[in-house]
Amino acid sequence: MPAESTGAFRRGFWALAPLWLGVVPFAAAYAITARSAGLSLIETQALSVLVFAGSAQFSAVGLFAVGTAGAEIVLTTFLLNVRHLLYGVSLGREFELARRERPVAAFFLTDEAFGVAAASKERSFRFLLGVELSLFTMWNLATLGGFVLGSALPDPERLGVDLIFPLAFLALLVPLVRTRAELVVALGSGVAAYVLARSLPGGLPILVTGIGGSLLGAYLTRNSPPDRTVRPDDAAREVA
Amino acid sequence: MSFWLTVAGMVAVTFGSRYAGLVRRTELSDFWVRFLHFVPIAVFASLVTPYLAGGRGEAGIRVAAAVVAALAAWRTRQLWVAIAVGIAVFWLLRIPF
Numbered sequence: 001m002p003a004e005s006t007g008a009f010r011r012g013f014w015a016l017a018p019l020w021l022g023v024v025p026f027a028a029a030y031a032i033t034a035r036s037a038g039l040s041l042i043e044t045q046a047l048s049v050l051v052f053a054g055s056a057q058f059s060a061v062g063l064f065a066v067g068t069a070g071a072e073i074v075l076t077t078f079l080l081n082v083r084h085l086l087y088g089v090s091l092g093r094e095f096e097l098a099r100r101e102r103p104v105a106a107f108f109l110t111d112e113a114f115g116v117a118a119a120s121k122e123r124s125f126r127f128l129l130g131v132e133l134s135l136f137t138m139w140n141l142a143t144l145g146g147f148v149l150g151s152a153l154p155d156p157e158r159l160g161v162d163l164i165f166p167l168a169f170l171a172l173l174v175p176l177v178r179t180r181a182e183l184v185v186a187l188g189s190g191v192a193a194y195v196l197a198r199s200l201p202g203g204l205p206i207l208v209t210g211i212g213g214s215l216l217g218a219y220l221t222r223n224s225p226p227d228r229t230v231r232p233d234d235a236a237r238e239v240a
Numbered sequence: 241m242s243f244w245l246t247v248a249g250m251v252a253v254t255f256g257s258r259y260a261g262l263v264r265r266t267e268l269s270d271f272w273v274r275f276l277h278f279v280p281i282a283v284f285a286s287l288v289t290p291y292l293a294g295g296r297g298e299a300g301i302r303v304a305a306a307v308v309a310a311l312a313a314w315r316t317r318q319l320w321v322a323i324a325v326g327i328a329v330f331w332l333l334r335i336p337f
Contacts, residue, residue, distance in 0.1 A: 025320035043243060051250045055280075059287055060250065070242055074249035080283055081254045083276050088261020089268070097262070106259035160330050163302055164323060166291040167309050171322035173284035174313035185278050186285045193286030206286045213282025218274040226273040 005126045012130020016116045023054075023112065023135060024142040029164050030058045031146030032153075036161045037065035041147050048143040052108065052136060055172060056080045062165045063203050072203030079210045087114040094123060101125045108132035181220040189213035298334070305330035 027048065034044040039061060047057045056077040063073050087109060095117075097105055105128055113132040120127070153159060177186050189209045196205035268276075292306055293299035309326030316322070 022319060025323065029320075029323060039243075043247075046247060047250070050247060051254050053254050055284070056250065056254060059283075060246070062287070062291065064243075070246035070249065073246050074253060076283070077250045078253035078257070079279060081257045083279055084254070084257040085261035085264070085268070086273070086276060088258055089264050090261075092262045092264065102262050103259060106262045107255055109258040109262070160294075160298075160302075160327060160334075162291075162294060163305065163327065163330055166288045167306060167323045167326040168319065169284045169287040170306055170310055170326075171313040171319045173281065173288065174310055174322070175317045176281050176284070182278070182281055185281050189282040189285035190289040194289035197290035205290060206283060209286040210279065210283040213285065214275045214278040217278025217281065218271055221274050221277075226270045227277060228267075228273055 005124075008122060008124045008126040009130035011122065012117075012120075012127040012132075013134040014130075015120055015127075016112065016131045016134040019112050019116070019135070020138045023138055024145075026054055026058075026168070027139050027142035028146030028149060029168055030054065030061065031143045032150040032156070032161055033058065033065075033165055034061040035147055035150040036156045037061045039064065041144075044147050045140065045143055048140050051077070052139065053077070053081050053110065054139070055169070058165065058168060059206070065162075066202060068202030072207065076203050076206050076210070079207065084109055087111070090114070090118060091128070094118065095125065095128055096123065097125055097128075104129065105132070108136055110135055181217055184220060185213045185217040188216060301330060301333040304333060 030048075031044050034047070034057075044061075047060065051057055051060075059076055059080060060073050063076065088106065091105070091109070091114065092102075095105070105125065108129070109132065112135050113128075117128050117131045120131075150156060150161075153161070173186060177183050189212070192212065193205045193209040196208055200208070288306075292302055294302050305326045308329045309322045312325040313319070313322035
């Protein structure tokens, strides 16, 4: 690798480092939840390596715990990750990526990496890869650490480990709610999911309210111009 | 086996979303941009409420802990602070007086 490429990769890797502090506890909380849901270390780590999407992994292990069907988990994952389309469109315009570089850049693309890459002035594939692998490395190390920590806990059930799951999604939700329409969608979806979960099994309430709530939001904001500027700071803050 | 089949599906839809955006040349329509903006809000909210009460008759203190955690998330915007505060309040409220 020429010296300049190595430098760009390294700069990318360190550009994301300030976000490690937010990512490590999230990955650890995910691993602890996965462990108490009955997943093995290999299974917990495989999700972090292969799927590499915080909120989708977290929701999947929560749904595994209550015996949700695989198809519903996959659909929930799709719903949670389809926003990456927007990041891809934005990065595809900004970065000059060769055909063979695109699948690699896409595989490791996350909210945080998009936020950091879009905010920087560098536009090389090596830099982007450095940013993306910085998060990938920390996410997977913290997954491993969290799982080991989880097995050291004497009685995770009694400690209230299953409360981490709703708390994590609450903490992800709160910073996203800024406008009236966002508040209406958040409250409406929360109430609808609670009611539906009493009659519908597993992941169905999430899918129904996820789609219904998003339709409601699109309807409520139909007269305002769509916000096409994906703000990097927001994406980075999401830590999802 | 069904676990790994589910993982394969998760990988497919996640990589698909990431890759499709990167190779796409045309803009999404206004409707889809608005729709996608609300997806995380609607989905995150629906992952909170059904799992808040828990199954061991501690619904009251769990909801109270979540309210404090939400305030912490609002003030600090730090995920780990919100989770730590929520768990700490839960433990405190559990102590029998």
